Amino acid sequence: MSIYKNIKYINEEGKLHRWKPKTGVLLLNIGSSKSEKDCLRHLTCMFTDRDLIQLPCQSILGRIIALAARKNSIRKHKLVGGFSFVNYWTGVQAEMLRQYLDYHSPETGPHAVLHCQRYSEPTAEDVIQELLKLDVDFCVVFPLYPQYSVSSTLSNLRNLDRAIDAYDSNGKIKWSVIQSFNSHPSFLKLIADSILNTLNEFPEDERNTVNIIFTAHSLPLSLIEQGDIYKSEIEKNLKKVKSILGLPNNIYLSWQSQEGKKWIEPKTLDVIKSITLMEGYGNANILVFPLSFVSDHVETLYDIDVLQNNYAKECGVKCFKRCESFNDDPRFIEVLGDIFMDHIKILNHDIKVTNEDELDHFLNFALVDNNIKKYIDGPIDSKKKLNQLHSNHSNHVFYNKSIERVQWNKRYKLMLIMLFLFITFSLFLINYFSVLY
Ligand SMILES: C=CC1=C(C)c2cc3[nH]c(cc4nc(cc5[nH]c(cc1n2)c(C)c5CCC(=O)O)C(CCC(=O)O)=C4C)c(C)c3C=C
Numbered sequence: 001m002s003i004y005k006n007i008k009y010i011n012e013e014g015k016l017h018r019w020k021p022k023t024g025v026l027l028l029n030i031g032s033s034k035s036e037k038d039c040l041r042h043l044t045c046m047f048t049d050r051d052l053i054q055l056p057c058q059s060i061l062g063r064i065i066a067l068a069a070r071k072n073s074i075r076k077h078k079l080v081g082g083f084s085f086v087n088y089w090t091g092v093q094a095e096m097l098r099q100y101l102d103y104h105s106p107e108t109g110p111h112a113v114l115h116c117q118r119y120s121e122p123t124a125e126d127v128i129q130e131l132l133k134l135d136v137d138f139c140v141v142f143p144l145y146p147q148y149s150v151s152s153t154l155s156n157l158r159n160l161d162r163a164i165d166a167y168d169s170n171g172k173i174k175w176s177v178i179q180s181f182n183s184h185p186s187f188l189k190l191i192a193d194s195i196l197n198t199l200n201e202f203p204e205d206e207r208n209t210v211n212i213i214f215t216a217h218s219l220p221l222s223l224i225e226q227g228d229i230y231k232s233e234i235e236k237n238l239k240k241v242k243s244i245l246g247l248p249n250n251i252y253l254s255w256q257s258q259e260g261k262k263w264i265e266p267k268t269l270d271v272i273k274s275i276t277l278m279e280g281y282g283n284a285n286i287l288v289f290p291l292s293f294v295s296d297h298v299e300t301l302y303d304i305d306v307l308q309n310n311y312a313k314e315c316g317v318k319c320f321k322r323c324e325s326f327n328d329d330p331r332f333i334e335v336l337g338d339i340f341m342d343h344i345k346i347l348n349h350d351i352k353v354t355n356e357d358e359l360d361h362f363l364n365f366a367l368v369d370n371n372i373k374k375y376i377d378g379p380i381d382s383k384k385k386l387n388q389l390h391s392n393h394s395n396h397v398f399y400n401k402s403i404e405r406v407q408w409n410k411r412y413k414l415m416l417i418m419l420f421l422f423i424t425f426s427l428f429l430i431n432y433f434s435v436l437y
């Protein structure tokens with residue numbers, strides 16, 4: 001399938017015309033709350049989303065947890081100077097990417113580059129209507145989560161799928177999905193450059209001994225046990241960056257923002273502490289790189305710049321620095337452009353992948369597809385992708401069906417317990433009243 005080979009046709013007046021599809025690019029992200037007032041709505045959306053977290057009696061408990069978390073969230077946002085960070089930066093990135101692609105990829109242009117936020121605005125519904133208004137025929141979905149997770153990428157994709165069903169049930173727009181991009185060579189190089197730049201801010205004679213911490217958003221262990229590939233994508237991402245860097249420094253992987261007890265560890269705060277215990281008060285230098293984010297928001301501006309930074313000072317870290325988020329860095333926009341263009345090349349069969357090593361370069365960000373439904377059961381297995389790249393028909397078997405099954409097993413168990421309690425209570429009442437009368 002070569003979607004951008006111009007189709008020629010002769011119109012009613014006998015003139016030769018060329019037709020090519022109008023291309024859309026849809027950046028997906030989590031979305032921040034827009035104001036103090038919006039915080040509760042935002043947190044409620046999050047805690048009632050079963051793809052993000054699974055709670056018993058979710059619609060009730062989720063709302064209670066959101067209510068409890070509201071005050072702290074407002075406090076954090078006020079401390080970092082405002083709201084809407086994710087929405088703002090994704091909007092900027094979308095506009096910059098549009099300009100970049102229109103210039104560097106005229107054969108797929110002009111491009112409509114929009115963004116849609118999972119728990120905020122613009123919503124998936126807004127965006128589908130906008131894409132239809134713009135007459136987009138083909139749209140590349142580009143989740144701005146470098147590593148795939150059910151709780152982030154899949155939650156966004158399922159949300160988008162529901163909006164497509166509601167507003168484009170005739171399937172005017174054809175879709176293609178960039179599953180994740182942590183293994184893309186341009187992205188890996190950008191991370192390595194960013195680390196080297198920040199490392200250069202340390203005194204020359206101390207650079208080799210700076211401790212480098214890669215911090216990623218943590219996830220409930222239960223999701224990993226059910227098959228979420230997020231942790232392994234983070235580890236793979238880090239391994240590749242490490243090999244590009246080839247530095248003698250101590251490198252750590254740690255996890256931040258645990259929302260519960262059984263989440264991936266070690267916690268970033270604990271790693272900071274243990275480094276200072278090893279190196280002694282006043283001796284350790286630390287450089288932090290946020291691995292799972294591509295722009296600033298409370299996770300970087302509060303959790304790293306305030307919480308981790310203050311804790312590092314308390315523990316006696318000599319110098320604590322964070323690599324700047326990519327935000328509107330033109331080099332990051334170039335990386336997004338590269339990923340998009342490689343995706344199109346694969347789609348047009350301009351890149352031939354012959355072995356698994358090569359495949360690894362293209363893994364996850366360039367799946368030949370035109371239907372978002374194929375993704376809503378979970379990530380598509382890389383081995384299947386290799387076959388898929390060499391065949392024109394797409395018969396996908398889904399990797400993560402099991403996640404759905406485990407979720408349903410849990411639901412059935414809960415329903416059975418409630419049924420049992422209901423029957424026991426009814427029997428007790430019947431018995432009680434039959435004794436009375
Ligand atoms: C409740 C469970 C959560 C899971 C699972 C989770 C996974 C996850 N999150 C991100 C990225 C971000 N999360 C952000 C904020 C945030 N995350 C949770 C909960 C879970 N995240 C909450 C309750 C909050 C809100 C915090 C607050 O407002 O106080 C953000 C920042 C958004 C912002 O408002 O600025 C990001 C980004 C990833 C990548 C991920 C799984 C891989």
Ligand SMILES: [Fe+2]
Pocket residue numbers: 217257
């Ligand atoms: Fe989160």
